[in-house]
Amino acid sequence: MATKAKPKAKAKTAAQAKATPKPKAKAGGGKGQGTREKPWQLKTPSGSSEFQMYRDEAANPPALVCLVGKTELRYHLRCIEDLHAMLKAHGDWMPLGAADEQKPAAEGTVEAWARSPKNPVGGWYGLKKGLRGRFGMYVPPLMEALGLAEVEHNPKNNRMRAL
DSSP: OOOOOOOOOOOOOHHHHHSOOOOOOBTTEEESOSSSSSOEEEEOTTSSOEEEEEEETTSSSOEEEEEETTEEEEEETTHHHHHHHHHHHHOSOEEOOOOOTTSOOOTTSHHHHTTOTTSTTSSOSBOSTTOOOOHHHHHHHHHHHTTSEEEOOOSSSOEEEEO
């Protein structure tokens, strides 16, 4: 009895290798493909609200778009890799500390880092003035769905860490 040879896997191009990984289903959601047509379907860390995200690589600068009801927030697309690197270097759990742009972020939180002049973009990852906050609410569930981080899912005071 003859056996069929397995087809060889195609080698990834450099662009494909650098592309944002496909999400894995997690507690925070993660269904979708991260495109405008098929956005990621996510939930806030507490599980109380649903939202969508997708990559807009054609934007200047490239953006991670977050749709919460009819509100659109935009963050630098590079925030995914930058946050993962920061969490790896941090090496432990970090509080999320989500806050609106108009409110101060608690020190030592993901939200404070996303506003800090010491982060890789030198300030806010949020791109829309007036809607630059809430980074600690919306980016961590995507990081979890992509398999890059672990996020707690308590009613309040959630934390995350890199995987």
